Amino acid sequence: MTVRVGVVGGGLAGVAAALRCADAGARVTLWESRARLGGVAGSFRRGELDVDTGQHVVLRCCTSYLAFLDRLGVRDAVTLQDRLDIPVLAPGARPSRLRRNGLPAPLHLGAALLRYAPVPRADRLRVLRAALALGRVDPASAEADARGFGDWLAAHGQSARAVETLWDLVGIATLNARAADASLALAATVFQLGLLTDTAAGDLGWARVPLGRLHDDAARRALEAAGVDVRTSAKVRSLTAGPDGWRVAVAPTHETHAQAGPGDGSGGEEEIVVDRIVSAVPPTVAARLLPEGAFDLPQGWAERLGSSPIVGVHVVYDRRVLHHDVAAAVDSPVQWMFDRTGSSGTRAVHPAGAQYVVVSLSAADDLVGTPLAALRELMLPALAAVLPDAASARVLDFFVTREPHATFRAAPGQAALRPGPVTALPGLTVAGAWTATGWPATMEGAVRSGEAAAAAALARPLVAAGVAR
Structure with a gap:
């Protein structure tokens, strides 16, 4: 029997989940309320100009995302530096560089940090010592999750100037939070994976084409080639477990897409029945859409997770x-x-x-x-x-x-509000960069979450009358 899978959300997590399920032989339908795929990592046209909705970068350690680009057939549209090299500019000052050498991590950045002019000379050895100490933090521990990164940096001798010109230079871009507001656990994850454990892990990359060419156009082609029924401009209104599976109520939105076709949510509201659901929507949408009892999370969890x-x-x-x-x-x-x-x-x-x-x-x-x-x-x-x-x-x-x-807001204590892919309801799994991926909210985390949710969905029994059979 072919398993019917419905994927709600066409961001990176939803696309990754749909591809994984289709590759496993499932019959997949994907719904996205916008006219395009890609979520916050997409692009749009402004007259004749292609504009990305946000400037996203990739690191060499983002192995799942890079494999995702391979699956879409567009890996060659992304440039990766041969060696991490970041020019750092400041008003009235000569440019500085954060450039790695070929030594093993974490020594590969030692020379660059010792020469890094924005950090006072007296602070540079303290920065190196703090970096080594950060490499010993356990990101999975409750203590690290509960502690603020700024508090930890202060306790490890980091001056306000070092935080402002170095730690926040990296942390704000990767965590979308300043050190004073960020979780130590998430900060340790970023610095350990990207800068402290592997020499080449932090080599920087970026798309040489609009993100929509990757996460919308190429994603559509790959999904449709895999047999996925892609329905954009289609908003899922409700999910209900019934005797024959999950009932998905879908209504069209007013957005249009140049590639939209008959299966893209045109017409009136419809109800579709599937065996499994992968929800790949933002946390506030998940809190409204998913049936009661899906998560063992405190009341108001999505608002507490924040943005x-x-x-x-x-x-x-x-x-x-x-x-x-x-x-x-x-x-x-x-x-x-x-x-x-x-x-x-x-x-x-x-x-x-x-x-x-x-x-x-x-x-x-x-x-x-x-x-x-x-x-x-x-x-x-x-x-x-x-x-x-x-x-x-x-x-x-x-x-x-x-x-x-x-x-999501990368604040201390957020780990308890990030569920894993498996819910308490049979046949329902969740994905999104905000879920418990072990990563902050990145493209890598989104892809990993989609693949984990798909694997969990396909591993679970079918649903009948709201219970497993």
């Missing part, structure tokens, strides 16, 4: 001002900068020589509600201060993207 925003500032200059593919900044409102000229279609829209720079601002609670004009007034001088050529360049376009709920 943290990311803001993207997009600037098109009339000339080249950023002389790196990616760079970071300190002592500035600017955090991370990306040259997206080649991937966005800029050259077809703007004059020759124009450059499209994106500034990614994580943990942007104080900026996500700021009006466009105020952000322009803040960010253009800040960019000119770290990119001298921007001071004389003409701005051809300026706009902002906002993801108010980009990730």
